Amino acid sequence: MIKNKITSVSTIFILSIVLVFSSCNNKAKKTVETEPDKEVDETVYASDVVPFFDDWKLILGDGSNVGIANKFENRDFFYTTNDDKTNWIVFKAPNGGDTHGTSNNTRTELAQIKKWYPKTANDKLTATLKVMNVSATGDARVAASHAVVVGQIHSADAHENEPLKIFYKKFPGHTKGSVFWHYEINTAGDDNSVRWDYSTAVWGNDFSVVGSDENTYPDEPKDGIELGEEFSYEIIVKDGIMNLKFSSEGHETKTFTKNLIESDFTTKADIPEQTQKLFVPIGQDGVERKSAYTGEGCFFKLGCYNQTNGKSPEVNMNWCSGAETHNGDIQKQYADGNYSEVWFKTASITVSDAAVSNEGYFAKND
Template sequence: MNVTFPSICCALLLIAGCADGNNQPKESEAAAEVYASDVLSFSDRWNLILGDGSNVGHPNDFEHPDFFYVAESDWVVFKSPNAGDTHGTSNNTRTELAQTKKWSPDTPAKLSAQLKVMNVSATGDARVAASYSVVVGQIHSADGHENEPLKIFYKKFPGHTKGSVFWHYEINTAGPDNAGRWDYSTAVWGHDFSVVGSEENTYPEEPADGIALGETFGYEIEVKDGLMRVKFMSEGHETKEFTKSLVDSEYTSAADIPEQTQQLFVPIGQDGLEREEAYADEYLFFKLGCYNQTNGKSPEVNRNWCSGAETFGGDLQKQYESGNYAEVWFKEANITVSDAAVSNEGYFIKND
């Protein structure tokens, strides 16, 4: 057999390449997977609840293609349909991180986050205040009625380019009956919760100073000595800051019930009063993620919280294909609490 000089050279080059192969990246190494816990590196401080109602626990090196994964290498996607199995006693699905420790409102606690909302439900009843909205951050009580002194919302009506960011304070109802509890809503950019449509498919005016889908904004929640401070930031928008006592109620008599509450909640029997000490003797914890506020329940049940949205009988893929879900991306988040914080395991045992 004749062997030419070029053939010998090629063979030598191939041998050299093989010998040096250990210095080359393998395909699997070049495409190493990035998990949410690589982006938000505090996973040990949270349990992850998915949009199917399940509790993942600490989401270290975890992803779920339907609910929780990384996009564009440095954004964590939280996704939740209009209908499915829910966590605890809620009517709404969520993909959300819940803090594994709880703390007293008189001790320091802080949560900050940078995020963008990518989708809210395509359907719902415009007269229902919760339609087309998602909660992206919370302070939740682990005790008593397990009410929520803070919920941060994003809401955008169909056909609008810009949506609204607003926050809620939920009263910690006096007495053993929590059925009379209500929220008070405060606008940040755009409208508050009370701005609704006049008909099922008629929408209010689009907010001039609103936030678009895919537009980044941030919040910072700080609790210290019983006082909650909430700050909102977004490029091109005025920074807004609010304060609220968590230990001294301003809603202890019928005369204290705000006009907004008189219009929204009192007509449906939610007309309770708050404990004088509010949340003073209860432990609290943070939540962060995508708590979809749109659901398929009839507005006749509750015209503030039951959206009458499309759910396809709970079929997940049909909801996703038709835009009937909420999706929130987080890029940054940080949390600090005092050494006095204690385990929140009892909350999960009760609600899982």
């Protein structure tokens, strides 16, 4: 009798414990179920991918100046994507639309906030990128057709010329495109309309290789870079000398140097043959001041500067592509391939202690 009574008490005690824990679990579960949903921001911003945006201002493909672009995106021009391996920053610019400053071309591009002087510089920019699209239309005789600039050095002073532009260009129907870089003379005198660029091939052809007529393209470069194929550039300016390095898996690494404070083009006799063929016939036959870019503040630019525009080639056979712009309708241009698109995976900038504010340039060009 006593044994049964003890068993009954034990059973009741165990049941009580089970009920207590069950009740607690139900209460906890109920609390979780009734807790309001919390919004979670899953956006990956460009400044999360490459955390260097305090050094830049961003211009969009509609001509607007965003300023410093931390935690910013615009799905038409500037955002991030993932290719199942890594995050990339996407820069897009249509053939036609509102442009920034005095340029004829649209851009979604970062411009360095500080400027530095070539003679005393110790400044560096690196980037790893892939070009995903260049314009589907454009006059094949025009050197800028089907091209995009992915990195620059720009002057903030005087003529505001460009000692460096890094291009990618691919003709329709070709699998491979070309990477080349330009040096633009810093024109002597007041008439900057006579300035010209000198182009140097990295992989594939230089700027001067064009079609024989509007719709006939030159031969495809054998050692070119495909759309979607990664390549990297490194720009170092130190003590007046610009050093360039280009690398891509499966391609020869290329290096170049250019003096930015002593000109190679101070007389008409110095004008290269390439320039004689491309620029002199359209009246761009200037010479450079002896000191080149000495004393001028320069700054880096990085992004997608679309070189293909809708202006008539009759205006300028090197820069006016006559491409489709759908009267500036961005979505129509995106729908049929009339835009440039560049993805950046990594980038870095080193700014020397001597660098100073570049606000004067932005004030003139906003």
